[in-house]
Amino acid sequence: MLLTILLIWLKFLACAVLIGIAGTKLTRYADIIADKTGLSGSWIGLILLSTVTSLPELITGISALTLADVPDIAVGSIMGSCVFNLVILVILDYLLRGQSIYHRASLNHVLSAAFGVVLIAFAGLSILLSSLSSFMNFTFIGAYTPIIILCYLVAMRALFVHEHSRVEQSVKRIASRYPDITLTRAYTGYLLASLVVVMAGIYLPFASTQLAEVMGWNNTFVGTLFVAIATSLPELAVTIAAVRINALDMALANLLGSNLFNIVILAINDVIFLKGALFSYISPIHAVSAFSAAVMTGIVMIGLIYRPRSQVFMNIGWVSLSLLMLYLFNTYVLYIHH
Template identity: 65%
Template sequence: MSVNILIIWFEFSICALFIGIAGTQLVHHADVIADKTGLSGSWAGLILLATVTSLPELITGISALILADAPDIAVGSVLGSCVFNLAIFTVLSSLIRGESLYRRASQSHILSAAFGIVLIGFVGLNILLTNKITTSYTTHIGVYTPAIIACYLIAIRALFMHERTQTSQFVELMTTGRYPDITLHQASFRYVLSAIIVMTAGIYLPFIGVQLAEVMGWHETFVGTLLIAGITSLPELAVTIAASRIGAFDMAIANLLGSNLFNIVILALEDIIFLQEPLLANISTLHAFSAMSAVIMSGVIIIGLVYRPNTRLFMRVGWDWVSLSLFAFYLLNGYVLYLYGGE
């Protein structure tokens, strides 16, 4: 039995390694493609980056539903990724010396964080509501799915209009041939290769999650939200660290908050491909706790962006009270899921 557990953990680690390395390369070569084609100077380039960093969540969710029949892992992966992305703010803050992250960041991120609260909160509300409905469904698609897609499109439009004038000068600087040593053909080939690796690992990941839940005695809600969500968020973590090294903190923040918006659209897509009945009617209501955790953490970030604290609680680590609060909510979410995930 112990050998079997070690084998499963080894397979889990291999998937994590592949997604972490290939996901990072995926983001890098997507940026090269955008630079070579001029997309980095348009909204299409920003959309390309957002979808790339969320590719593991999308592939893992589809695999969990179609191949592994594990809806709790599919939903847990998405909502857990939202919580994990917000916890990455703690990592980003710890990498900064001097001024607090929230004094350096643009307040324009408030809008994307607010849209995140609306979308994630709406999902949490529907998790609680859909599980209380006992009447038969006329379609397998929940009424919340078109509402999510519509709200996402409104959010993208509003963010584009809000950011267009503010980011135009920055984008011009970013589209001046930053990768002279690599051709568009090379970047495209490496992008596709990295995508295939991420997709392969993402397809296999839910099966490992189900096995882990069985051998460790954990519920799929806990496995999907904590373990698998952490792995599928590795590209976001890698991008955040890379951006911090060049001082592009606004880029890192926009990537994290934008990924959360796209994650909720992934839930809508999963609901469409889940043919039994509305997806949120087939999962544990405990996922609503993850949704509410993400809502509260998004609210804390908005407070930080408005209040702009500069007092550092731990000088070496570089945390302020905002980062400490985010880390505490992340730990609380994991603890609650561990305690009650099997109920």
């Protein structure tokens, strides 16, 4: 029995390590693409990086619903990832010594954070309403799915218009930081790293289901905590790599953009889930993670607008400390209901 548990943990960790390594490569190649195309780091982080670093959540969700038939893991990995992505800001704040990241970062991130609050909170409300009645559901999908997709498209349009002037200015940059690497090579490396993320994401829900069985945990707890952390490793790798190349805005845009795309993944999952409206087949406890993520995103917005300089504990400020406390609270609530 002990050997079986060990092997399952090794499978889970192997998926996590592959996702983490590929995520680091993604960051480097995305930065090269940004450098050679003249796009801003924020725009690359918001669109190119956030989409690909959310691939594990997308692939894990599809695999969990179509192959493993564990909807709680599919939704738990999304909601848990939204919460964990915001905890990565605490790590970022700790790594960047000196001024708070909320003082250094661009104020332009407030718009994407605001859209994040709306989308995540709406998803949480939909989960609660779906557990109470069926009026939120059509025949095969939830009424919330087209609304989520529409809101995401509106958000992308608004963010594109908002970033457009900054992108035009960044095109005027002169010196390339990667003269020895061609754009073709950057795109090739980006696609190969994405493929590794996809392959690891396909197997992840199977390892997670086995983990839940041998440890005696339910799928909601495993999906929201362990699978969410594993699928968020690209975001963590991107954040650490961004610190090394002094690309704070790219890292922040990636985390906030990933949360936006994560909610769209819920809509995609609802479409491919053939039994009915997805939220009707999951535990309503997922709403706790959704509302935790929405509140945490609101705190990030406050930090970006208030721009605090002071540090409270171990080189992190009160904004990051609040994010960490909310994450621990969310984890505790999920644990006592596991």
